[in-house]
Amino acid sequence: MKLNLRVWRQKNAGAEGAMATYEVDGVSPDMSFLEMLDTLNEDLILRGEDPVAFDHDCREGICGACSLVINGDAHGPERTTTCQLHMRSFRDGDTIDVEPWRASAFPVVKDLVVDxxxxxxxxxxxxxxxxxxxxxxxxxxxxxxxxxxxxxxxxxxxxxxxxxxxxxxxxxxxxxxxxxxxxxxxxxxxxxxxxxxxxxxxxxxxxxxxxxxxxxxxxxxxxxxxxxxxxxxxxxxxxxxxxxxxx
Amino acid sequence: MALAPSKDTATAKGAAAKGSASAKGTASVKGTASARPPSRTPSRGFWSSTIGKKTVMAVSGLIMLAYLVAHVAGNLKVFFGPEEFNGYAHWLRVMGAPVLHHEWGLWLARIVLLAAVGAHAVSAYQLSRRDIRARPTRYVHRRKGSSYATRTMRWGGIIVGLFIVWHVLDLTTGTVHPGFESGRPYQNVIDTFSTWYGNTIYIVAMLAVGLHVRHGFWSAAQTLGVGNARRERALRLLANVLALALTAGFIAVPVGVMTGVVN
Known part of the structure; x- marks a missing residue:
């Protein structure tokens, strides 16, 4: 699968943020959403760019660390956590918007990570x-x-x-x-x-x-x-x- | 785009906020203590709590809802002719007699209603401001939100509030009603609903009332802790029936005048 990602990038809590567009190729439908982001980050690191910061821990849907708003839905289109969301829920060529939790009580720390x-x-x-x-x-x-x-x-x-x-x-x-x-x-x-x-x-x-x-x-x-x-x-x-x- | 603690923070707290600002640089956040201090000191007070304010909204809303049920029942007397309608309007003034003096019962109701409107509006304003502050940044990717009735509670409430002002000036005091005759409500009603703007304002406002009641009644039940999974369907049904009955009942009067059933 080939995807267009639009990801919220923000250097730190005080900085202005904006959506940045990335193309991710070679995505398997069996990957989790976070594995897809890992793929993007590996690519970014190889290119010498700052990887996208996001929270994750157990990747089993039980710790509550992962937190992404995907296409306007918290944890994306399925009723599960982002780590348990799989790329088969999307189609080849899709454009996917990824944003952090939005609430003044949850200020952005960096990129997709909130406090x-x-x-x-x-x-x-x-x-x-x-x-x-x-x-x-x-x-x-x-x-x-x-x-x-x-x-x-x-x-x-x-x-x-x-x-x-x-x-x-x-x-x-x-x-x-x-x-x-x-x-x-x-x-x-x-x-x-x-x-x-x-x-x-x-x-x-x-x-x-x-x-x-x-x-x-x-x-x-x-x-x-x-x-x-x-x-x-x-x-x-x-x-x-x-x-x-x-x- | 992190948000600084709100301005009502005490000075001591402001210093604490500065002190912890340096800790914000660490990437790991969940579980770390006090990266961002609360914006104010926690209070157990009734009015300072969002649930307390919601309770005030729920109770005042239910008082107004009870009034609307009585109001629509009285309005429908218009279909029994001028004697009965005007007679009913007269009774409202001698309600409670001889215990109560002339119009005392009516004024008592008016005072209770005015207090309810005030309490409802103040809590709605304060809660709305708080809600807007709590979610200052919109998502770039918008999606269709909740039901229409839910989304229009705030604007719907304002529309209904403005309508009430016009309605009182039109049919109670007659201030904005050319040819208003005190003590002849039947004729005044027909007069109002013989104008296109009278009908339009009224019908739009009644649709707004229906939507407001639809979400408001059910919400009040949740706020007062009456709602639970078992009663969910019954409460939703009751909210819809109330909303529909009120809107249909109120709109029946201008429709009656327009079609000549009431003349």
Missing amino acids: RSAFDRIIRSGGYVSVPTGSAPEAHATPVPKADADFAFEHAECIGCGACVAACPNGSAMLFTSAKVNHLNVLPQGAPERETRVLDMVAQMDAEGFGGCTLTGECATACPKGIPLPSIAAMNKEWLRARRKVK
Whole structure:
């Protein structure tokens, strides 16, 4: 396959960026999107040019490091992560636009790499459970109803990639935050911090400069892990409940 | 094109931002601490939260929606003739009597509505500004976004707001209504809908109301935490039915006047 790539190039956080056009030849349909970018970068290095910077790590779709907006879609046309997107989803001769996540809370560091530390700070503000260390308790001592376990697991699937923020016209992190809040708040292990968790994580989310939710549903459509849109309503419910309980 | 922390950052924070700026040069970002500090101090406050503001929008929106349902029901009395319609308009003024003084019930409703409009508009303005700031850079590759009703919430809301001003000046105070006769609403309604601009403004505004209610009602349910996967279809259906019934009900009046059913 031969492709025309239009890639966002930006030297550093302070520099002006622009789309640059590259031709990539010899692309196999079985390559992942990142392998295709590796091919481009090898070529750029041989030519003595600066390779395109992009985030990646596990390349198995589970770490949440890769983050590209491909033809206007976060993670591209399939419901998966960019690393698990394959070139067979494109046609020979296609022009593909590759851009970084766009949100003021996710400033561009270089090229396609953005600073997602805002997510880390949201997690730090409440995305944990406090447990006494030492000998692990007997797992069966804390029963979890099946429905709750399923609900928690559905939300635990969030890999924190930020596609929800990238897809949202308001740059809102509501889907990410709701996944984390719902995952822990439904479980007995998360119960002691149930109220403070949602209040603090939402407060941190707002402080990071993410936008509000207008329920456009773009986030849930873009999410590679299928975190559903009603998660946001579930978090709103938790937040309103916590507001009533915590004075 | 990175964005500096917004200007409302405290001085101490500004210094921190400068201190960490040098750390930004490192390429590895995910997991590294505090490359970019939050733009403000986290607050648990109700009004400072986006969810709090959305809650205000949802509640005020539902108050206005309840009013619209009563309003459209009253409007449809126009099809039963001038006596019944004018009689209903008169009853609105003596509503709650003898407990309430003349027009007190009406003024009570007006005050509640005015508060709801104000709260709705202020929260909408603040949230919109925040949302626009949160996503200042557009993607080069544009794609078709969400539904029409969703995309037109902001402009639709402004259109409806402007309409309400005209509507009150036209049919309540009569300020912009030549030949307005106080106490004869039936005649005033026919008068307004006998002009092309009256019909046009009204019908366009009612379509905007329908679209606004369609996304707004469902959104309010999500904001108030009533929505979940199980109720999704029912809520969507209810939103569509409400939007359609309100729009059709309101538009029935000018259509009735235009076709001569109401005269």
